[in-house]
Amino acid sequence: xxxxxxxxxxxxxxxxxxxxxxxxxxxxxxxxxxxxxxxxxxxxxxxxxxxxxxxxxxxxxxxxxxxxxxxxxxxxxxxxxxxxxxxxxxxxxxxxxxxxxxxxxxxxxxxxxxx
Amino acid sequence: xxxxxxxxxxxxxxxxxxxxxxxxxxxxxxxxxxxxxxxxxxxxxxxxxxxxxxxxxxxxxxxxxxxxxxxxxxxxxxxxxxxxxxxxxxxxxxxxxxxxxxxxxxxxxxxx
Numbered sequence: 134x135x136x137x138x139x140x141x142x143x144x145x146x147x148x149x150x151x152x153x154x155x156x157x158x159x160x161x162x163x164x165x166x167x168x169x170x171x172x173x174x175x176x177x178x179x180x181x182x183x184x185x186x187x188x189x190x191x192x193x194x195x196x197x198x199x200x201x202x203x204x205x206x207x208x209x210x211x212x213x214x215x216x217x218x219x220x221x222x223x224x225x226x227x228x229x230x231x232x233x234x235x236x237x238x239x240x241x242x243x244x245x246x247x248x
Numbered sequence: 249x250x251x252x253x254x255x256x257x258x259x260x261x262x263x264x265x266x267x268x269x270x271x272x273x274x275x276x277x278x279x280x281x282x283x284x285x286x287x288x289x290x291x292x293x294x295x296x297x298x299x300x301x302x303x304x305x306x307x308x309x310x311x312x313x314x315x316x317x318x319x320x321x322x323x324x325x326x327x328x329x330x331x332x333x334x335x336x337x338x339x340x341x342x343x344x345x346x347x348x349x350x351x352x353x354x355x356x357x358x359x360x
Contacts, residue, residue, distance in 0.1 A: 241290050
């Protein structure tokens with residue numbers, strides 16, 4: 134069974150540009166999460182989808198970040214316009230259902246470098 | 249504010265040694281404490297997890313010790329191997345909620 138996949142694995146953009154990250158969760162997983170790790174620091178929660186609905190977006194840093202989950206399947210995270218402090222590794226995770234919602238499976242991440 | 253504090257930041261042990269990684273949390277509402285292991289180029293993978301109704305949990309060479317009164321938990325790796333070299337993250341979450349609150353990570357190197 135395929136795990137959580139993320140595209141691209143690495144993105145380098147100029148300040149002010151737009152970047153879109155994509156996450157494909159494990160098939161059948163209703164819960165999808167986005168996290169971010171800035172170099173050397175903790176992995177920080179950004180938001181959580183249950184199917185296509187945003188359950189918790191308390192970690193989204195500002196309105197330059199927009200997350201969507203089309204039809205409750207894959208999700209995208211758009212950063213527009215990107216700033217230097219947005220650099221880091223963006224992780225996506227998914228989990229199966231409410232009973233096991235703490236067991237989150239992570240993708241390999243997208244490393245975003247804003248120059 | 250950092251709700252889960254992890255130490256040390258890095259750790260070097262010899263093969264067969266027992267590295268210990270410590271975490272402390274602040275929020276007494278947390279009731280699920282997983283440890284994740286991350287290899288370079290990969291995402292974090294769940295290693296072992298504990299709930300506060302037990303003080304210790306073992307899975308193979310990995311043991312979590314949990315001290316509810318001190319709000320601390322730790323990971324012990326018995327008979328460590330070079331293949332255990334990775335970054336380890338502790339985390340915590342509240343029952344009914346989904347977001348994981350992570351520590352800053354510990355980079356472990358096990359030398360042959």
